[in-house]
Amino acid sequence: MAEPPTTKTKNSTFSTAALAAKKQTAFDSMMNASKRKDLTAESPQPRKKSTYQVSWRKLLGDAIDHPERDSRVFYYDDDFSFVYDKYPKASVHFLLLPRDKKLSMAHPLEALKDPIFLAKVRVAAAKLKASAAKELQRRFAKFSKQEKRRLDILNGVLELDDDEGLPGSRDWEKGIRVGVHTHPSMEHMHIHVISKDMFSGYLKHRKHYNSFHSRFFVNLEEFPLGEDGENKRKREIWHWPDVDMICWRCGKNFKNKFTQLKIHLDEEFDEWKAE
Ligand SMILES: [Zn+2]
Ligand SMILES: [Zn+2]
Numbered sequence: 001m002a003e004p005p006t007t008k009t010k011n012s013t014f015s016t017a018a019l020a021a022k023k024q025t026a027f028d029s030m031m032n033a034s035k036r037k038d039l040t041a042e043s044p045q046p047r048k049k050s051t052y053q054v055s056w057r058k059l060l061g062d063a064i065d066h067p068e069r070d071s072r073v074f075y076y077d078d079d080f081s082f083v084y085d086k087y088p089k090a091s092v093h094f095l096l097l098p099r100d101k102k103l104s105m106a107h108p109l110e111a112l113k114d115p116i117f118l119a120k121v122r123v124a125a126a127k128l129k130a131s132a133a134k135e136l137q138r139r140f141a142k143f144s145k146q147e148k149r150r151l152d153i154l155n156g157v158l159e160l161d162d163d164e165g166l167p168g169s170r171d172w173e174k175g176i177r178v179g180v181h182t183h184p185s186m187e188h189m190h191i192h193v194i195s196k197d198m199f200s201g202y203l204k205h206r207k208h209y210n211s212f213h214s215r216f217f218v219n220l221e222e223f224p225l226g227e228d229g230e231n232k233r234k235r236e237i238w239h240w241p242d243v244d245m246i247c248w249r250c251g252k253n254f255k256n257k258f259t260q261l262k263i264h265l266d267e268e269f270d271e272w273k274a275e
Contacts, residue, residue, distance in 0.1 A: 060188040064099040080124045082131075087202045089194065089212060091139070091269075092132045092176070096124055096191040104188050108180035109230055111189060112223045121191060125178045125220055128193045133172035136195060143273040146170035175272070179219040181211060182237045191220065196248050199269040206258050207241040213248045216240040 062069065063083050067076035075082040078099065085093040098104050098121075103111050112118050141147040150167040152158040160166065178193050198209060210216055215236050218225070225233065245254040245261050249268045254261040 060097060060186060060190070064097050064104055064188065067099075079120055082124075082128055085192075085194075089200050089203050089208055090197050091199050092135050092193075092195040093200070094128050094132055094193040096121070096128055096193060098189055106189055108184060108189050108191070109182065109218070109225065109233070112180070112225075115224070118223055122220065125191060125193060129173055129176050129178055132176045132193050132195065136172040136175055137169060140172075140273045141169070143270075144170055145274060170275070177212070177217070177219065179217050179222075182216055182218060182233050182240075192217075197269045197272060198248065198265050203262070203265075206245055206256060209245050209258070209261065210241055210243060213246065214240055214243050 060083075063073050063081045067073040067081045070081075070083075072083045072086065073081045074084065076099070081097045081099055083095050083097060085095050098111070098117075103117065112121065137147075141151060147170050149158065150169055153160055153166060175195050175197070176193060177196055178191065180189075180191055184190070192212070194212060198212065203209060215233065218233060222229070242256075245256070245258065246252070247254065247261070247264060247268060249272060252264070254264065
């Protein structure tokens with residue numbers, strides 16, 4: 001695999017404020033560099049099968065073993081690699097991969113029972129969520145009513161009133177979900193950080209949609225699940241790909257009508273951007 005064009009920063013822990021600040025800066029600049037490289041298309045479009053299908057599993061292995069060599073990794077430390085999902089199912093879709101071999105091979109519902117690991121995941125996921133929100137803002141603020149006055153002022157179209165501060169920006173983090181699958185299909189444990197919109201050329205089946213917008217998806221906030229919660233989730237999943245598809249935004253039930261849902265998702269995407 002070709003050497004990525006950006007340099008990567010390797011730091012050891014999340015422990016001190018100074019390190020955290022340093023990492024945040026490195027992380028931001030990496031995000032900026034990667035944005036230019038990778039995240040320009042509005043809707044992720046599938047590439048030819050031959051170039052990507054073979055190696056996803058291997059790639060996740062590389063991403064945790066040799067993050068410095070892997071162009072999909074845009075940030076890493078001793079505990080986690082942050083990667084772009086190779087088959088994004090929404091306009092923004094990142095993965096958080098634990099690098100510890102034992103954790104990487106564990107079932108997420110099992111691994112996240114450990115309060116220490118859960119706490120680490122929360123810290124890392126919060127960073128990734130903030131980056132995902134920034135990415136939404138960078139791409140979609142120009143469509144958003146809540147951003148209009150602020151952008152007009154920044155662009156010099158409007159002037160601030162004397163006693164007025166610059167209006168705050170829209171809370172784009174509301175558009176991001178963080179969580180795991182109750183029955184993950186990939187070998188390496190991963191935590192999804194994904195925008196709600198499900199606007200992507202890679203979203204092709206009911207299963208893809210329901211992976212993220214049904215009880216099959218467990219939000220990170222729901223942890224710890226407790227014994228009962230976990231058993232309940234596990235019981236619920238046996239028929240999960242066949243449950244009705246419910247619009248993430250308006251709650252409309254599309255049953256098994258995927259094509260209709262896709263058309264509706266495009267409309268909802270436009271309206272959501274415009275909020
Ligand atoms: Zn997954
Ligand atoms: Zn809807």
